[in-house]
Amino acid sequence: MTREEFLAEIDQLVDLAPGTLKGPEELDSLEEWNSTAMIGLIALADTNNRVRLSPRQIAACSTVTDLLKLAGVEA
Amino acid sequence: MQAGVAALEYYLPEKVLSTGDLTAEFPDWNAEKIDRKTGIRERRIAAPDECSSDLAAAAARKLFASGACRPEDIDYLLLCTETPDHFVPTTACIVQDRLGIPRTAGALDFNLGSSGYIYGFGLAQGLISTGQASRVLLLTADVYSRFVHPRDRSVRTIFGDAGSATLLTAEEAAEPLIGPFVYGTDGRGAANLTVPAGGMRLPHSAETAIDVEDEGGNVRSLDNLYMNGGEIFLFTLDVVPEIIDRLLKKAGVDISQIDSFVFHQANQTMLDHLRKRVGIPPEKFQVSLAHCGNTVSSTIPIALKDAVAAGRIPQGGLVMLVGFGAGYSWGATLMRWRGV
Numbered sequence: 001m002t003r004e005e006f007l008a009e010i011d012q013l014v015d016l017a018p019g020t021l022k023g024p025e026e027l028d029s030l031e032e033w034n035s036t037a038m039i040g041l042i043a044l045a046d047t048n049n050r051v052r053l054s055p056r057q058i059a060a061c062s063t064v065t066d067l068l069k070l071a072g073v074e075a
Numbered sequence: 076m077q078a079g080v081a082a083l084e085y086y087l088p089e090k091v092l093s094t095g096d097l098t099a100e101f102p103d104w105n106a107e108k109i110d111r112k113t114g115i116r117e118r119r120i121a122a123p124d125e126c127s128s129d130l131a132a133a134a135a136r137k138l139f140a141s142g143a144c145r146p147e148d149i150d151y152l153l154l155c156t157e158t159p160d161h162f163v164p165t166t167a168c169i170v171q172d173r174l175g176i177p178r179t180a181g182a183l184d185f186n187l188g189s190s191g192y193i194y195g196f197g198l199a200q201g202l203i204s205t206g207q208a209s210r211v212l213l214l215t216a217d218v219y220s221r222f223v224h225p226r227d228r229s230v231r232t233i234f235g236d237a238g239s240a241t242l243l244t245a246e247e248a249a250e251p252l253i254g255p256f257v258y259g260t261d262g263r264g265a266a267n268l269t270v271p272a273g274g275m276r277l278p279h280s281a282e283t284a285i286d287v288e289d290e291g292g293n294v295r296s297l298d299n300l301y302m303n304g305g306e307i308f309l310f311t312l313d314v315v316p317e318i319i320d321r322l323l324k325k326a327g328v329d330i331s332q333i334d335s336f337v338f339h340q341a342n343q344t345m346l347d348h349l350r351k352r353v354g355i356p357p358e359k360f361q362v363s364l365a366h367c368g369n370t371v372s373s374t375i376p377i378a379l380k381d382a383v384a385a386g387r388i389p390q391g392g393l394v395m396l397v398g399f400g401a402g403y404s405w406g407a408t409l410m411r412w413r414g415v
Contacts (some may be wrong), residue, residue, distance in 0.1 A: 015108070035229055035291055035304050035305060036108075036112050036344070037288065038304075039305055039308045039345075040344065041349040042305060042308055043308070043344065046348070046352065046354065047351060053309075054305075054309060055303065055305030055309070055337060057202050071169065
């Protein structure tokens with residue numbers, strides 16, 4: 001899954017139009033970034049990248065780019 | 076002797092808590108999103124004076140009314156609940172008396188959550204195959220709504236109350252009608268799905284009743300149900316594919332030979348992901364929680380009954396049952412559906 005595809009999936013998780021998120025956005029600034037979105041992210045990384053993300057790791061992320069790095073989408 | 080399922084019924088309390096009711100109460104909760112993510116449009120909530128014994132007995136009465144058997148035919152009663160009527164005595168004893176099950180019958184409660192139905196099958200199989208019982212009434216019942224804080228969206232949108240009744244009888248059969256069984260337990264996950272206060276470790280007190288708001292805006296006290304949804308999801312990703320693989324190997328069957336899959340109905344998001352992860356075709360995968368929510372140990376019998384009623388489980392079909400939840404505790408088995 002490409003960076004853009006992964007970003008579009010995160011857009012969907014937080015109820016934004018595809019193409020909205022670019023990476024630098026602060027997670028705290030996203031209204032729909034919550035435990036439900038977190039579960040969706042765990043599923044996304046598991047399905048597409050076979051990466052197992054823990055809630056603790058996700059909670060330590062500040063930005064969308066941090067999530068991409070954690071999921072192995074961005075170095 | 077082999078144990079086989081001879082009858083199955085469930086009971087839902089009358090009061091409906093719809094997603095619309097929740098969003099009317101909390102306008103900042105998004106109804107469309109709740110419905111889409113949870114797959115739940117309605118939850119049933121037990122009346123204030125309605126307890127687990129009432130839900131279990133109501134389900135059992137439906138089963139007796141169906142003509143499957145009479146109360147006096149039952150020689151063992153198993154009741155799975157995490158919300159017993161009392162600490163003492165066992166709720167199964169109260170239900171035995173209320174249903175008119177003979178005094179010569181055995182009866183016990185076992186405390187398990189969403190894995191409970193599988194463990195109940197395992198216990199019933201053991202009782203029947205060793206000749207200790209010939210007609211086991213397996214009941215599940217919970218009133219989780221009693222534990223749920225009204226302002227905790229993480230659990231209030233998901234859980235509902237229900238009871239189920241399954242009759243397992245001794246059968247002369249060349250091959251097992253249920254089984255084999257595989258189990259799993261990991262108490263390291265105990266704190267991720269729990270009601271911290273109210274037992275002997277931490278009795279109810281003024282301190283345990285203090286409401287605290289978490290970072291997601293959900294409110295609960297130590298007297299309420301707490302669920303760490305992320306950790307629970309991670310746990311299911313770890314154990315569900317593994318236990319299915321273990322069950323298939325133990326049974327010596329290929330996944331393509333399974334006609335129907337009935338998992339614990341946790342929520343839509345989790346079910347969708349597990350189905351795809353394991354590689355189960357949607358037409359073989361039962362989803363039945365929109366009308367009642369996650370009813371803990373009753374979800375599997377409810378989904379099974381609904382699938383049968385809708386003609387989605389073929390006569391003689393091989394059905395896989397998978398339960399997972401609080402504890403952590405999990406289990407899986409196979410059953411041959413004979414059309415009850």
